[in-house]
Amino acid sequence: MTNPTPREFDPEFIEARSAPDRQMYRAERASREPMRSVxxxxxxxxxxxxxxxxxxxxxxxxxxxxxxxxxxxxxxxxxxxxxxxxxxxxxxxxxxxxxxxxxxxxxxxxxxxxxxxxxxxxxxxxxxxxxxxxxxxxxxxxxxxxxxxxxxxxxxxxxxxxxxxxxxxxxxxxxxxxxxxxxxxxxxxxxxxxxxxxxxxxxxxxxxxxxxxxxxxxxxxxxxxxxxxxxxxxxxxxxxxxxxxxxxxxxxxxxxxxxxxxxxxxxxxxxxxxxxxxxxxxxxxxxxxxxxxxxxxPSWLRQQENWMLSVRPEVLRRASPKLLQRMGYQATTGSATHEGHGFNARGLLGEAAGALVAFRLAADEGRYVRVGELGPDSSREDLEAEYTLREVVEAARAARQSNPRQAFDPGKVR
Ligand SMILES: [Fe+2]
CATH class of the missing domain: 2.60.120.620 (q2cbj1_9rhob like domain)
Incomplete structure (x- = not known):
């Protein structure tokens, strides 16, 4: 028989002992300085x-x-x-x-x-x-x-x-x-x-x-x-x-x-x-x-492991929204935007506006089409190409319209 999980690890037990005033660095994190006084x-x-x-x-x-x-x-x-x-x-x-x-x-x-x-x-x-x-x-x-x-x-x-x-x-x-x-x-x-x-x-x-x-x-x-x-x-x-x-x-x-x-x-x-x-x-x-x-x-201001490239496709496909976010697959306005996708995103779990995994999966499958040089003289073929960015942006828009709170399922981008 296995021992029961210690009750100190139970989320409800932890929550009962984690009132906001018990947070470490609470004052510093809540100060919103320097922009507040600015x-x-x-x-x-x-x-x-x-x-x-x-x-x-x-x-x-x-x-x-x-x-x-x-x-x-x-x-x-x-x-x-x-x-x-x-x-x-x-x-x-x-x-x-x-x-x-x-x-x-x-x-x-x-x-x-x-x-x-x-x-x-x-x-x-x-x-x-x-x-x-x-x-x-x-x-x-x-x-x-x-x-x-x-x-x-x-x-x-x-x-x-x-x-x-x-x-x-x-x-x-x-x-x-x-x-x-x-x-x-x-x-x-x-x-x-x-x-x-x-x-x-x-x-x-x-x-x-x-x-x-x-x-x-x-x-x-x-x-x-x-x-x-x-x-x-x-x-x-x-x-x-x-x-x-x-x-x-x-x-x-x-x-x-x-x-x-x-x-x-x-x-x-x-x-x-x-x-x-x-x-x-x-x-x-x-x-x-x-x-x-x-x-x-400075070069240290990025992830130590380059998960964008290194994670196995099967790990990515079964990854939960939490694992994806932890590995950096959710962009924010200031970090990891991908061909510009991710501006106005906050880095939340499953947030469609900043979800990046579809780009990597498309690359793995050999069908990632990046936006390249375009101009007024571009061919119709170039202008109407199946840019992966287009798919991702449209999927994010659809997810937002269907249910603003719904988690984005990267598997649906095809
Ligand atoms: Fe700026």
Whole structure:
């Protein structure tokens, strides 16, 4: 006869002894700092009142509104302050990064290089719209998983001089900031379109806000001119350091200076610290504003075992929603999005909006069709191809419509 399971292991027994006030680190986990005090003391920087898309076109500078702002050189609150300027001098760039949380590498892409990438992005954006797989955002349209969509993107991830003439300089700055062996976390082309909604200011590195140095970096390559009319990225210069200091001292973040629009000519690489408050601005013009976003993180910031590749197909097929989630097969907005699938997902068990296993199973069965280069001249065959992304997105939509709470059965994606 086997011994009965000790009653201390019984879930009900555990629950009876696990009142919320018994949680370890309860106060720290519940504090919601630093963003709570950022928003309490700077309420104007978060609230985007619901308006029609067409209303966003009426721009005027208004003190106090984080998105109806202007460039640092024109903003009265920043007059006389020496904010980052486009530069090629590495010492100047280092100093801007440390002090202001961002720097502007002037002419990081030559005009020919920027023309090539801009053309590719515009073609791809149109191709994805024609194929019915465009990934819309509140600001416009994103092109995800750029590495599959043009040689120029492969080279940009490498900061290869043939795609980015200032690549060695950008690479040096990122390596000094993150240490050697850093990895790329994604490359996304973000189009801000007229009528798009400004993004709430946020930190890309929303955890470990008091870390003495950044754990995330972004290289934003401006493929079009950035200013207050085109939707130049909104930043609060120096906010990375102000927030880190407040968190280290266990105090609230106080009143912050106003946001400005980044001003940068096409071809500029804006290198920014993951802790700086920033967001997409409003594009008031008819032309798309294009940013190529390349995020970087230290190499330890990922799973030790690469379960995406290594798990046997039969294990995946019988895996419970819990096992799938534990192995990383549920994306969230900030982690493990797959060809862009997983934005707006929260990483919940069986959550259709972020379920990834169908991609792996399709690959195992030799029928995974990835979205590649598309454009206005793509063949009907390419535009109507059975992209696995299309299947997964449609299955997620159907699951959400049939029952928003129902767990997603990956086996049904065929
Ligand atoms: Fe961001």
């Amino acid at each position: 928003l309490d003391n700077n309420p104007e920087i978060y609230i985007v009142p619901p308006r029609r898309g067409s209303d966003w076109g009426n721009w005027e500078f208004k003190a106090g509104s984080y998105y109806d702002t202007t460039t640092g050189s024109k903003h009265p609150d920043w007059a006389g302050v020496e904010l980052p300027q486009p530069a090629k001098d590495i010492d100047r760039l280092r100093a801007d990064l440390v002090r202001w949380g961002y720097c502007l590498v002037e002419d990081a892409l030559s005009q020919e290089q920027v023309e090539r990438v801009r053309t590719r992005v515009l073609e791809q954006a149109e191709g994805e719209r024609l194929a019915g797989i465009a990934q819309r955002t509140p600001s416009g349209q994103n092109i995800n998983c750029c590495v599959n969509k043009g040689r120029c993107f492969e080279l940009l991830i490498e900061q290869h001089p043939s795609a980015m003439q200032g690549g060695a300089l950008v690479e040096q700055l990122v390596t000094e900031a993150l240490g050697p062996t850093w990895i790329s976390t994604s490359m996304i082309a973000a189009l801000a379109l007229k009528g798009g909604v400004p993004q709430a200011l946020h930190q890309d590195q929303a955890v470990w806000a008091d870390s003495p140095h950044p754990q995330l970096f972004n290289v934003l390559t401006a493929a079009t001119d950035f200013d207050e009319t085109t939707g130049g990225t909104l930043v609060i210069p120096g906010s990375h350091a102000t927030i880190a200091e407040a968190v280290r001292e266990r105090g609230p973040v106080g009143k912050l200076p106003p946001a400005i629009n980044v001003e940068a000519k096409a071809g500029t690489a804006v290198v920014y610290d993951g802790r700086i408050l920033h967001g997409t601005g409003i594009n008031h013009t008819d032309a798309p504003r294009i940013a190529i976003l390349n995020g970087m993180s």
